[in-house]
Amino acid sequence: MPTGKGQIGPELQRLIDLLAKLPGLGPRSAKRAALYLLKKREPVxxxxxxALAEAADKVAACSTCGNWDSIDPCAICADAERxxxxxxxxQDVGDLWALERAGAHRGLYHVLGGLLSPLDGVGPDDLNIGRLVERARAESVKEVxxxxxxxxxxxxxxxxxxEHLAGCAVALTRLSQGVPVGGELDYLDEGTLAAAMKTRRPA
Amino acid sequence: MPTGKGQIGPELQRLIDLLAKLPGLGPRSAKRAALYLLKKREPVxxxxxxALAEAADKVAACSTCGNWDSIDPCAICADAERxxxxxxxxQDVGDLWALERAGAHRGLYHVLGGLLSPLDGVGPDDLNIGRLVERARAESVKEVxxxxxxxxxxxxxxxxxxEHLAGCAVALTRLSQGVPVGGELDYLDEGTLAAAMKTRRPA
Structure with missing residues (x-):
């Protein structure tokens, strides 16, 4: 009985095992989270x-940009002030949230849903690229x-x-200074993200 | 819009806010957890x-020892081999789990549900003490x-x-060496817990 599993009821063990899958929680912190939740049954x-069941039902990718929201088009695509x-x-919605948190971008977004990665078997057809090319062809779009x-x-x-957007009449730019080599956008501080957005340069 | 809250749908924001309440998760890791969950809708x-709804419904304190389980008496109280x-x-179920994980105790448990703390307004009536005295009076019980x-x-x-168990015909012991002053049981390594249980001494 060194794992102690035998003495935790099956409902509780199942809850702990699922909580332990969350990024940031391990087996021990999942137990603490389960105890916390049992003490806060009604408020949390x-x-x-x-909230989990509702989000699983209602939150879907925006058919225009791929952002996750419970309305389609999403709140960003539908915002006339942008x-x-x-x-x-x-790359993904987490990076969109990071840019929004930084207030670094007042335009629209396009979420690829990943990156090309031949080693992981991710090719162009696995990403939301066709819709991006379509959007970039619209006359109203000046810059990607x-x-x-x-x-x-x-x-x-x-x-x-x-290469695939070369045929579209848009200026192609990319984030410039401030993005550390090998770094993920979501971990950057907001000043760096804002600076990188301000000094974007032609791709 | 520096918080970025306005651009996350209400269902998703509610989920993130609730996840951020879990011990071990903050606002940013709650967002990562929400993204992870949305990517793993069916498996997680x-x-x-x-599991949360089921555990909230079914898991309750054992009427004998106060351990949390979906059966009453709990699996430990019902285990004839103990x-x-x-x-x-x-103190609480987390410490019971820690002792079980260490395999440090083959007897039964009694979960107080907290500690006496005049500063926090926790008195004897707030803890599961009466039931402990009752249990300790049973002839079969030799040691607490x-x-x-x-x-x-x-x-x-x-x-x-x-003081309150002095009238019962039981040997009173407490954990001995190995418990660091100011330390919580749940954070101890299993070897220390096992050693402390082995060298317990009269209270």
């Missing part, structure tokens, strides 16, 4: 169960900003996109 | 919603081990319990 545990002439291309990570996959994806 | 997100003559008193943290509240609770 039941609302969290409901600058529809600039589309910022990001490639806000992709400064990793090998990020840069080869940027290269692929710049 | 829906099962987690179900030594019913020794009752180990712990006070496995309480080596903090001021833990030690004053141990003192209070040893």
């Amino acid at each position: 545990m039941r609302p969290l169960a409901y 600058d529809g002439s600039v589309i910022c291309v990001v 900003v490639l806000a992709l990570p400064a990793t090998v996959d990020g840069q080869s994806t940027a290269h692929y996109l710049s | 997100m829906r099962p987690l919603a179900y 030594d019913g003559s020794v009752i180990c008193v712990v 081990v006070l496995a309480l943290p080596a903090t001021v509240d833990g030690q004053s609770t141990a003192h209070y319990l040893s």
Whole structure:
């Protein structure tokens, strides 16, 4: 009985095992989280169960940009005050949130849903690229900003996109200074993200 | 819009806010957890919603020992192979799990549900003490081990319990070497916990 598993009821063990899958929680912190939740059943545990089920049902990718929202088009695409002439291309929704948190971009977004990665078997058809080319062909779009990570996959994806967007009448730019080599956008401080957006340069 | 809240849909924002309440997760890691869950809707997100609701419904305190389980008496109290003559008193279920993980105790438990703490307004009536005295009066019980943290509240609770159990015909012991002063049981390594249980001494 060194794992202690036998003495935790199956419902509780199942909850702990699922909590332990969350990024940032391990087996021990999952137990602490389960104890916390059981102590806060009405204020936190039941609302969290409901919020998970509701988000799983309602939150879907925006058919225009790929952002996750419960409305389609998403709140950003539907926002008439945003600058529809600039589309910022990001790897995933976490990076979109990072740019929004920094207040670095007042235009629209396009979420690729990943990066090209031959080693992981991710090709152009696995990403939301066709819709991006379609959007970039619209007359209203003047600029596409490639806000992709400064990793090998990020840069080869940027290269692929710049080739496929060459036929569109848009200025292609990418984030410039401030993005550390090998770094992920989501971990950057807001000043760096804002500076990188301000000094973007032709792709 | 520096918080970026306005651009995350209400269902998603509610989910992130609730996840951020979990111990070990902050606002940023809650966002990462939400993104992870949305990517794993069927394998993790829906099962987690179900497990939370099920545990909130079914898991309750054992009417004998106070351990959390979906059956009453709990699996430990109902286990005929455990030594019913020794009752180990712990602060909460997390400490019970820590002792079980260490395989340090083959008897039964008693979960107080907290520690006496005049500063926080926690008195004897707020803890599961009456039931402990009742259990300790049973002829089959030979020993009560006070496995309480080596903090001021833990030690004053141990003192209070040893006074109230003085009338019962049980040997009163407490964990000995290995428990660091000011330390919480749940954070100890298993070898230390096992050693402390082995060298327990009269209270």
